[in-house]
Amino acid sequence: MHEKLDIDHLPTLTEMLYHWEQTKPDDVFLRQPSGGQWTTYTWAESVDQIRRMAQYLSELNLPRLSKIAIVSKNCAHWILADQAITMAGHVSVPLYPNLTANQLNEILIHSESKVLFTGKLEDWDLMKEGVPKGIHGIALPLSTESTYSRWDNIMEQTQPMIENPIPHSDNLVAILYTSGTTGTPKGVMLQHNNYQLAVRAVQKVLSVINKPHRFFSYLPLCHVAERGVVETCGIYSGGSISFVESLDTFVQNLQDTQPTIFFGVPRIWTKFQLGVLAKLPQKKLDLLLKIPLLSTFIKNKIKKGLGLSKAEILVTAAAPCPQSLHEWYQKMGLSLLELYGMTENHGICTIMPLDAMQMGTVGTAYPDMDMKIDPESGEILMKADWVMSGYYKEPELSAQVLADGYLHTGDMGEMDAQGYLTITGRIKDTFKTAKGKFIVPGPIEWGFALNSDVEQICVLGRSLPQPIALIVLSEIGLSKSQEDVLHGLKETISQVVQNLVDYEKIKKAIIVHEPWSIENGILTPTMKIKRNVLEHRYTGKLEEWYSHPETIIWEQVSTA
Known part of the structure; x- marks a missing residue:
């Protein structure tokens, strides 16, 4: 499939599920840790569960393109539920797992969600108070909820969907509510073609779907970056996705996974760095790296300790990564690929070319998009076919943000003659x-x-x-x-x-x-x-x- 994949006409994610179900049914797709052991789900097993849940959702007789919410920490069944919603012809509303009851209530009412999947959560008993009456609840296997319909029971009692429904590219696939630093979260509407065109743009610069990569999922799957890097690329590449069990097991889970593609926000990369320096202070580290015989050994030991010894692509995004942090990782033999984007443009705006890195910048624009700097405000403006269709139920705000055909990012920047973008701040900050x-x-x-x-x-x-x-x-x-x-x-x-x-x-x-x-x-x-x-x-x-x-x-x- 990788050799024959037509980049200009990518299938939908749902069609990719059908493909892997047929071509590599026994290969592992999802890996769930528990108590030091891993439970695996092959492509055939995964798609079978997706088909059964899609059939169950279809039998609820909801209106077409109904909103269905998911609130859970990352886990294998998060992905299965998300894909079942799509296969059933509905719209996924993924939510952060640490919302308060009031925040959950606000989003569920605003999105008009008809069904709620609940899974692995810290304070579900408190959060549950925010669930409006009338919502149909489904409890994922790791959920503590006892009154909702149970995933495992549905699997036993429901036959898998036999047909292979193909979603229309123009249909809404998800509403992603931003975690904005100020104000009420806004629901970013993304269509199937946004996903297809975003992956196409990335693939033209960075071959991420030419082979089955290993991914490690720990940042919220409701965030556009984790959905894009892990879930979307995981499915398109036919790779495997492993999950973190808890903060205490993070290091061991990561070492067990040895991902080939790893995504982290700058604060994660800083935490990794501080963890290394806590054991090996910078002055001592610098000294050891100057000794040829020890330098390679030290670098490999650090990579192995971080669980990144097999990593081919290391991504940093969601916030500007300081140049000094880039330089520190380069000394360790690890290059951080800087991406810049936001929920509104599917996380796809600029990317750092690996063969022409410019420290201090966030790279250059992807193919098939236009980017410019507003001469008065210094705001970064961009346009591309994968930009959101707007904010759910917010036509006036949508018109403001998408004025003149450009997405007004709210970020300030400068662009040099070669097209490299430097983020200089946030207008609201x-x-x-x-x-x-x-x-x-x-x-x-x-x-x-x-x-x-x-x-x-x-x-x-x-x-x-x-x-x-x-x-x-x-x-x-x-x-x-x-x-x-x-x-x-x-x-x-x-x-x-x-x-x-x-x-x-x-x-x-x-x-x-x-x-x-x-x-x-x-x-x-x-x-x-x-x-x-x-x-x-x-x-x-x-x-x-x-x-x-x-x-x-x-x-x-x-x-x-």
């Missing part, structure tokens, strides 16, 4: 200081990437004379004395401010004691920092810190 000067915080924050003491950083300063930086220390930083941390931060700040004009220079750095997480509401499900939440949380303290005589301040822990 830009703030004005008390001096009336606009600050773009992103580039300032990226300058701290080389300091292994820093786990998280956020530059704020709305209504302050100059910006200040809030910092969460890494495990490496927490293990050091305050004196050593202060010394390192002072050096980093002096390097960062060298290239800044006076009004951009950081006035204070505050080391806060509480890490920022999804659970405490400061990070989005994709681990982006909600600046507005931090500003609100530290209202009053920001002015107090700004007036403090010290440049670097340790937040006082309340004893109340």
